[in-house]
Amino acid sequence: MRAFSSLSLAMFKASYRDKAALFFTFMFPLMFLIVFSLLSGVKLGSEVEIAVVGDSRVVAALKNSEGVNLQEFKDSTTAINSLRDGNVAAIVVSQGDSIDVRYANGDRAETGPALAKISDAVASANLGAGTTPPKFAVRQKPIEETAFEPIQYLTPGILSWGVSTAAVFSSALTLVAWRRKQVLRRIQLAPIGRGSVLSSRLLLAIVIALLQAALFVAVATLPVFGLQLSNQWWLAIPLLILGTLAFFSVGMLLGAVCRTEDSVTGAANLAVLPMALLAGSFFPIDKAPDWVKLITNALPLRHMNEGMLDVLVRGKGLEALIVPGSVLIGFTLVISTLAAVFFRWEDK
């Protein structure tokens, strides 16, 4: 226990003194938050997904409009769930002459285009009916009480990215540095379990991840950014810990394979950056081709993103942790086994 606490203390001190790394760990995600908040006003033109319940001229007109992909649902409850999950940008519920439009305002970049398509379709249906007053009356209503700002979906994505990057880099660099500086050999000569060393380093990674999250969320909830946390936000804590475990093991694997700090930095960048883009940490990937989506589903970061979005913003309960949690645990087991296989105490 003394070894564990003393090692942990040593690592916290060392990490606190590494100001450059501290900056990257804590400030980078915030810089990304600012940049992407500014960028999120920009809409990327392509097909929008719209759910329809019932049938009418409006629905027919929507079917004919360009750049719209309709998904038909039996009842509005399942359609709303699909909207909540971010699978569709808006719902059109058609009952007789009344048209109910529901959307998750600001939750996704495509809400605006979807609403525009819908009002176009209503206009053309009214034109076709040729009655005055217009046949179809439209009621629009967001599904959430409060409107979703871009910050709501940016926060979980960038935070997951920040946490995963920090975990991969710090663990990989520590392992390589310790091997190169022969600290590993000295540890090998000390009568302590390797578990104490590993777990004290892991503790550092977890504490850093939680601090990152606390700072990031604190900034994101400032009025300028305006993040609204769900009541279930604390469910993000187990997710942050599991995510850290997963990406810590990625760092351990990279650190086991690479010899120098330079090569491991390159490898970590190669591992984390494409993954963040593919996992939709910065941009939604709903528009990506199916085969890309297939890849992204294999990425642990994707599941961490989704889980964070569910618990931090969408206000889902414990059940939202099941899939991301199991994926992250499974991933951790596989990767850390690989890391153990490739582990070396010394160069040569």
Added chain:
Amino acid sequence: MTADGPAIVVSDIRKSYGDLRAVDGVSFTVAEGEFFGLLGPNGAGKSTTLEIVEGLRKPDSGSVRILGESPWPRNPKLLPKLGVQLQASSFFERLTSKEQLQTFGSLYGVSRSAAVDMLELVGLTDKADVQDVDLSGGQRQRLSIACALAHDPEIVFLDEPTAALDPQARRNLWDVLRAIQARGKTIVYTTHHLDEAEILCDRVAIVDKGRIMAMGPPAWLVRKLDAQTQVIVEHGTVTADVARTLPGADNVVDDGVSIIIATNDAGLTIKALGELDALNKAQVRTATLEDVFLHLTGRAYRE
């Protein structure tokens, strides 16, 4: 565990890297409290030998017993009794001297204050709050030794603790090493400096190409060599021809600066020189470990 047996028994250890025989049948024993030196040129196999003894490497064949136990595979019972300084100093990142000691000590369950006491032994108390990167080479070496001693081990392995030090720092470190021995520790250390080993070690083993060429107390090795003593007098005090006639004189060389008289009986030769009043600024050079090395390997020793 044997109470009074030797601290270390190494029997015929071998280690090859491909075709290279880094350690080629090395055997030696070290008594408790002894200061034992492994000497030899670069690549002789000193570090490899030491690492096998410490239990960091597995020998291809042969056996090692430390306090009656085998260090390989990793033997947690033995580890607290061993203190190891590796050839390249190994420190945790961004910790001060004091913190390095506390952290290394904690790996052995040593209290924080006990670990810090070691700073005094190696004369680094004033550098307690300095990070390792800001220490000079000699200070790093001393800190590295202190870290090896933090848990008060019985046997200390030091791999070239005096390498890359200036003469003054080397002598300071000698005092540290003597102080460690005075605490009753067994010390095994490697060095390139034959002169230093002659001064510090109870016994040395001269290693070359993975083998022990000679082993014993330095003075004994030198005496066994039965080498001639050289008496060196200033050029012009006597001529080379006169020198050759002196009693005991064997081989005389005049290099333009000095007359170098190799003699089988230094006493007689010096007495005769004294009668000629030629002893002004005379030097007497007896054989050293360097001569032993030269004799054994047939080549001059280069540090």
